[in-house]
Amino acid sequence: MESNKRIVHLIVLSSLLFLSIIGYLTHFQIFRAAEVIDNPYNKRQWAREDSTLRGTISDRNGVVLADSDVVEGMPVRRYPHDRLYSHVIGYSFKQYGRSALESHYNQQLMALNPESPVARIREQLAGDMIQGNNLILTIDHEVQKVAERLLRDKTGSAVAIDPATGEILAIVSKPDFNPNTLVTDWGQLVNDERSPLLNRSTGGLYAPGSTYKTIIAAGILENRYIIEDEYYCTGSITIDGYTISNFGNTAYGNLDLKESLVVSANTNFARMAVEMGGEKVRELSRRFFLERSIEADIPIKQSRFPYEDNMQPTDLAAVGIGQGRLLVTPLHMALVASTFANDGIMMNPYIVKEVQNPQGRVLERGSQQENRIVSHEIANEVRDMMVAVVQRGTGKSAAISGATVGGKTGTAENETGNSHAWFIGFASRGESQVAVAVILEREGQTGGAAAAPIAREILQEALRRGVSN
Structure with a gap:
């Protein structure tokens, strides 16, 4: 009889432990999964970065503000306008993580929530680079250039x-930085009393x-x-x-x-x-x-x-x-x-303004509230x-x-x-x-x-x- 009670207690305890694990995993999946996915210290995500071309970021008229290319088999992020969008688009580097839109829209740019899992599997089996989704911004490139020119050499x-x-x-926020040279400039940037990494806007x-x-x-x-x-x-x-x-x-x-x-x-x-x-x-x-x-x-x-x-x-x-x-x-x-x-x-x-898949289909639109x-x-x-x-x-x-x-x-x-x-x-x-x-x-x-x-x-x-x- 005493032996049976111990077995029952063991079964109950094991069941409670099992339910606790299920509950924690469910909570983690629902409430914390996105946070962990976007964490710049998530090494699995950075490993996936080696096989993904981050999506292009363009202004409202189609001017490319950031894109990716393959160099010696590895994707490389490019910022064709240097410091002009440093506080808007930010940066994405393994050493220093991500900032601004590169961080806030990382899941979309990396296509981490693909609309077609079958297409993802096909890309992986074929050895092709996974194509990220593209961002169309509300920014007007010409107005941005004028604002940056007027604030150049100022703080504000x-x-x-x-x-x-x-x-x-x-x-526009000044001072700013050049994301293309971030790796070599990092030490100087973080020690600059003018705080060029701060988006003052x-x-x-x-x-x-x-x-x-x-x-x-x-x-x-x-x-x-x-x-x-x-x-x-x-x-x-x-x-x-x-x-x-x-x-x-x-x-x-x-x-x-x-x-x-x-x-x-x-x-x-x-x-x-x-x-x-x-x-x-x-x-x-x-x-x-x-x-x-x-x-x-x-x-x-x-x-x-x-x-x-x-x-x-x-x-x-x-x-x-x-x-x-x-x-x-x-x-x-x-x-x-x-x-x-x-x-x-x-x-x-x-x-x-919009998030588009590589074929141009609109996945998300900015909402007016x-x-x-x-x-x-x-x-x-x-x-x-x-x-x-x-x-x-x-x-x-x-x-x-x-x-x-x-x-x-x-x-x-x-x-x-x-x-x-x-x-x-x-x-x-x-x-x-x-x-x-x-x-x-x-x-x-x-x-x-x-x-x-x-x-x-x-x-x-x-x-x-x-x-x-």
């Missing part, structure tokens, strides 16, 4: 977006400066019946012992909301943000996706609004002019500009204010003949003592419309003087090519 970022779709038309966090006044303006319009926007500006204002001054201590006299945005009056925006109150300012900021993840087909660092509802008046005054502890990415601010250009709707950004941020009426009021900023305010350097251009400049203070120069805005001509964000890190000049002229040329090139049709 430029992003251009189609406001109506969320398609990323150009995205999606991963750099900066104080937005006066560009944030566009968001605050939307909140003031939503609460216009409880916030008085009429104000007599003397050049400075003291809030709870904290003195805020306009650029150059300029006294503008009588101002309303529109004129305050046109001249970028720190005094009035700080005062109005305090009147709006912490709860409303925080809700407004979260609605514009601060402290929230932006859904996209590439990783975007979350912008920061590290305040609770019980904000102090000095905190509110700082946020009202885009300072304090606010931090945003350049891509995020391009989306803010696009929201006012697109009737109050912020589209989720995406950069991969919208987020209503403010009403159509509020968006149009802010949009008109931004147009006035370019027509007769701090953003005159962004004006384009024959096009409607709106924008907001920013000069953001930071710990280095050399201010960041910002410009966010949009331009439209006929059916074409483009939004942009430009930041020049530690430039030490105003956004109107340094960033707005760069934005103008990017917008002009995008309109010239009609890329948002």
Whole structure:
């Protein structure tokens, strides 16, 4: 009898162990398989790389941005435009893993989830190289070239977006690197204090400066019946012992909301943000996706609004002019500009238009998803204010003949003592419309003087090519 009990206990224990193994393997297959497949340290995957030609990556018009060739029986990845797409496409090397699209779309580029397992077996039996799937991007090569040329020898970022779709038309981060010489340059790159491997467009966090006044303006319009926007500006204002001054201590006299945005009056925006109150300012900021993840087909660092509802008046005054502890990415601010250009709707950004198999059949398409941020009426009021900023305010350097251009400049203070120069805005001509964000890190000049002229040329090139049709 005692012997039978032991046998039963052994059977039960063995069954539980067996079920535990089955459960773990099932969980692993469902929830962790993709992660392990994409891990750059997965040696089996790198072994498979020797028999696979990674798919081609092209811009929206078919310009090849990355491809593969066979050299002495081994596949070799090529980047024909050197550093131009280093932060967009990234790199793929056994020694250093993968980055950017080479990493995020590795399964597609390697055809790791083949639509036809039979075809895969046939390729392997025949000894042929496995053909990866191809990526068609939303990027316009010509606009990208213009943006890169304008930022050359600078530190910063430029992003251009189609406001109506969320398609990323150009995205440049400086400094950058040449993926073709990554192996020999690696030591220098990782020790460079300028962080050339960092994609500042999606991963750099900066104080937005006066560009944030566009968001605050939307909140003031939503609460216009409880916030008085009429104000007599003397050049400075003291809030709870904290003195805020306009650029150059300029006294503008009588101002309303529109004129305050046109001249970028720190005094009035700080005062109005305090009147709006912490709860409303925080809700407004979260609605514009601060402290929230932006859904996209590439990783975007979350912008920061590290305040609770019980904000102090000095905190509110700082946020009202885009300072304090606010931090945003350049891509995020391009989306803010696009929201006012697109009737109050912020589209989720995406950069991969299509995934195609080697025969050209579309396997995946980039999806357009919208987020209503403010009403159509509020968006149009802010949009008109931004147009006035370019027509007769701090953003005159962004004006384009024959096009409607709106924008907001920013000069953001930071710990280095050399201010960041910002410009966010949009331009439209006929059916074409483009939004942009430009930041020049530690430039030490105003956004109107340094960033707005760069934005103008990017917008002009995008309109010239009609890329948002």
